[in-house]
Structures are given as C-alpha cells and as structure tokens.
Amino acid sequence: MSDLPSSGSTDGTESASGTLRRLESDEAGDSCCDDPILETRRADDETVAAELAVFKTLANEKRLRIVEALRGGELCACELEAILDAPQSTVSSHLSRLREAGIVNTRKEGKWTYYRIADTASLQLLDLAAALGDDS
Amino acid sequence: MSDLPSSGSTDGTESASGTLRRLESDEAGDSCCDDPILETRRADDETVAAELAVFKTLANEKRLRIVEALRGGELCACELEAILDAPQSTVSSHLSRLREAGIVNTRKEGKWTYYRIADTASLQLLDLAAALGDDS
DNA sequence: AAGTTATATCGGAGAATACCGATTTGTATG
DNA sequence: CATACAAATCGGTATTCTCCGATATAACTT
Numbered sequence: 001m002s003d004l005p006s007s008g009s010t011d012g013t014e015s016a017s018g019t020l021r022r023l024e025s026d027e028a029g030d031s032c033c034d035d036p037i038l039e040t041r042r043a044d045d046e047t048v049a050a051e052l053a054v055f056k057t058l059a060n061e062k063r064l065r066i067v068e069a070l071r072g073g074e075l076c077a078c079e080l081e082a083i084l085d086a087p088q089s090t091v092s093s094h095l096s097r098l099r100e101a102g103i104v105n106t107r108k109e110g111k112w113t114y115y116r117i118a119d120t121a122s123l124q125l126l127d128l129a130a131a132l133g134d135d136s
Numbered sequence: 137m138s139d140l141p142s143s144g145s146t147d148g149t150e151s152a153s154g155t156l157r158r159l160e161s162d163e164a165g166d167s168c169c170d171d172p173i174l175e176t177r178r179a180d181d182e183t184v185a186a187e188l189a190v191f192k193t194l195a196n197e198k199r200l201r202i203v204e205a206l207r208g209g210e211l212c213a214c215e216l217e218a219i220l221d222a223p224q225s226t227v228s229s230h231l232s233r234l235r236e237a238g239i240v241n242t243r244k245e246g247k248w249t250y251y252r253i254a255d256t257a258s259l260q261l262l263d264l265a266a267a268l269g270d271d272s
Numbered sequence: 273a274a275g276t277t278a279t280a281t282c283g284g285a286g287a288a289t290a291c292c293g294a295t296t297t298g299t300a301t302g
Numbered sequence: 303c304a305t306a307c308a309a310a311t312c313g314g315t316a317t318t319c320t321c322c323g324a325t326a327t328a329a330c331t332t
Contacts, residue, residue, distance in 0.1 A: 031307085033214035041211070041219050043204035050269025051262055052197055059195035060320080061188055068179035075177070077279060078169035083177050087322055092280055094320095102268065111278050111329045125264045126187055132257050133186025136238030169278090196290080213309060223292055228310055230290095247299045247308050 057101035058125070062086060063094045066115075067103060071123060074107070074116035193237035194261070198222060199230045202251075203239060207259060210243070210252035 058064060062084055069075060069083050081091045095115060098104045105118045117123060194200060198220055205211060205219050217227045231251060234240045241254045253259060 033212075033218050033308095035215065035218070038215055038218050041205040041208055041215075043201050046270070047266050048197060048200050048204065051200055051265040052195070052269075054265040054269045055191050055195040055200070056319095059188070059191040061184060062320090064184050064187055064191070065179050068184065069177040072177055076169075078277090079171065079174055079177075082169050082171075082174050088279075089281080089322055089324085090320085092278095093322095096280075102271070113279065119268060121264055121268050125261065125268065128257055128261045128264065129187040129190040130183050132238065132255060132261065133188075133190045134182070136186075136189065136236075198290090214307090224309075225293075225311080226291055228308095229292095232310075249309065 053101055054103075054125070057097055057103060058129075060094070062090070063098055064126070066091075066094060066098060067117065067122060067126060070104065070115060070117050074114045076112040076114050078112070080115065189237055190239075190261070193233055193239060194265075196230070198226070199234055200262070202227075202230060202234060203253065203258060203262060206240065206251060206253050210250040212248040212250050214248070216251065 058067070065084055066080055069080060075083070077092060077095060078088075080095070081088055084091055095104070098115075099106060102118055103122050104115045107114045107116070194203070201220055202216055205216060211219070213228060213231060214224075216231070217224055220227055231240070234251075235242060238254055239258050240251045243250045243252070
C-alpha cells in the first residue's frame with residue numbers, strides 16, 4: 001500500500017538509535033528482548049497522558065458527531081440534541097466531556113449555552129484521522 | 137487561555153451557514169431547536185466511522201506507548217513486551233489491534249515479527265493530540 | 273410566584289474493553 | 303523428533319464506558 005523501506009527507519013524523526021541497534025547487533029542473534037537500550041524507547045508519562053485524554057474523548061461516535069457538527073460554527077445544546085437525535089441527558093454529558101477535555105468552549109446567552117470548537121487543531125486531528133482511517 | 141473570538145466563527149472552514157443562521161434569526165427568539173437547516177450539520181457516516189476507528193485504536197495507554205516506542209524505528213513484539221512491562225498475550229493483542237487499524241505494519245524475520253509505524257501521519261496525530269492535551 | 277424551556281447532574285443497568293493465564297501455532301536448532 | 307523460543311488465539315473475569323430516565327438547577331415569561 002505505501003512506500004516502506006524494507007528495513008530501517010520509517011521517517012526522519014528518529015535519532016538513529018533504532019536503526020543502529022538493529023544493524024550493530026549480530027545477524028544471527030537468538031534473543032532480542034534483553035536489551036538495556038530499550039529503556040530509551042519508553043515514552044514520557046505526561047505526553048502519553050495528554051494524548052490519551054484527547055483520544056479517549058474523541059473515541060466515541062456521538063462526541064465525534066458533535067465536533068463535526070461544530071465545524072460550521074457554534075450551536076447550542078438543544079440544536080445538537082436534534083442533530084444527534086439523542087436524549088438531552090446523553091448529549092449534555094457528552095458535551096461536558098468535550099469541554100473538560102478542552103475540545104470545545106461554551107458561551108452562555110440567556111437560557112442557551114452555545115458550544116464551539118476551542119482550537120482548530122482539533123479539526124486537523126479529525127482530518128488526519130479520517131485520512132488514516134479510510135485507507136486502512 | 138487561548139485566542140477565542142468571543143462570537144462567530146472559530147476558523148475559516150465554515151461555509152457561513154452557522155454564522156448567518158445566528159444573525160438572521162430573531163434576537164429574542166424563544167426556541168432554537170426546531171430548525172430544518174440543522175440537517176446540513178450532520179456528518180457523513182463513513183467519515184465518522186473512519187475517524188472513530190482510528191481514535192478507538194489510540195484511546196488506550198498501552199497501544200499509545202507502543203506507537204510512541206516505534207517512533208525510533210521498528211521493534212519486535214518481545215522488545216515491546218519489555219518496554220511496556222506487560223504480559224506477552226496482552227501486548228500481542230494490542231499489536232493486532234494496531235495492525236488491523238492500519239497504524240502499524242509488520243515484517244516477519246525468522247521467528248521474530250517486527251512492527252513499525254505504517255504512516256507518519258499517525259505520528260502527526262500523536263503530536264497534535266499531545267499539544268491539544270497539555271494545555272487543556 | 274408559578275409555569276416553561278434549556279441544561280446539568282445523578283444513579284444504575286447493560287455493553288464494550290482490557291487484562292492475563294493457558295493453550296496453540298510457527299520457526300529455528302540440537 | 304524433541305526442545306526452545308516467539309507470537310497468536312482462546313476464555314473468563316474485572317474494569318470502564320455508554321446510555322437514558324429521573325431529578326436538580328438556571329433563566330426567562332406571564
């Protein structure tokens with residue numbers, strides 16, 4: 001499907017550690033798992049936590065549909081209720097999850113609460129995911 | 137925290153429908169939810185499905201750590217086992233989820249199976265999510 | 273104040289996920 | 303062929319998530 005070098009790096013971001021490791025270790029080695037350099041590959045806890053919060057928030061169909069609906073500008077909770085065709089309490093709790101995650105912001109006007117995308121980076125995120133998802 | 141226009145659009149992607157709607161409808165309207173134009177805001181099913189598949193796959197700490205570990209180049213399953221400090225069956229099933237979602241590719245060499253990032257867009261996705269996540 | 277509409281929160285049942293030991297499959301090697 | 307190691311799959315339990323009715327809070331109306 002894609003252009004994969006049959007060995008070595010997949011992009012330019014790496015600091016050569018992976019590639020070097022593979023090349024320097026003996027070709028016919030009979031074990032690969034007892035390697036102290038693996039320590040280097042462990043991800044930072046805070047980074048993972050930040051990513052996880054975002055992905056968990058977006059890993060739900062109704063919440064995704066809310067964000068997609070907000071592409072065209074702000075909407076109030078009851079409009080989103082109509083778009084999703086879901087009960088009020090369901091929509092409301094999804095909205096509060098999205099707000100807690102910082103994906104959407106709110107603006108209160110009279111008895112209505114309007115929701116909007118907080119950061120256009122969220123939309124880039126959806127676009128990337130859509131592109132990744134349909135050629136799987 | 138961020139630069140939000142206090143009303144109106146959040147970016148340039150919208151086709152003005154949201155903004156116009158809000159402006160043209162009466163200021164003191166007492167209902168906002170019975171609007172036929174809301175139909176326009178419903179997202180395409182296939183797009184949502186594609187996005188959902190990607191986000192669900194990445195909405196797990198161990199799978200995220202696997203992808204992060206693969207930033208530096210390919211690794212075999214048992215190396216990932218060591219990095220995650222998780223039982224073999226657990227790691228293996230996470231890897232097959234990642235492969236099914238098209239996030240990683242595999243290369244078999246002898247008795248080892250090496251995993252690598254299938255598309256660098258996945259890494260952009262993680263970077264975006266990390267950026268969105270830590271200033272929430 | 274009483275009524276109406278919009279939204280948030282609570283609580284608990286049902287569904288989906290994650291986890292991990294045990295077993296199976298695959299590959300090399302003595 | 304027996305053994306050893308890597309990896310995948312199976313089965314069941316534990317945890318988390320989703321959903322939605324019921325209830326609470328808030329703002330506007332008469």
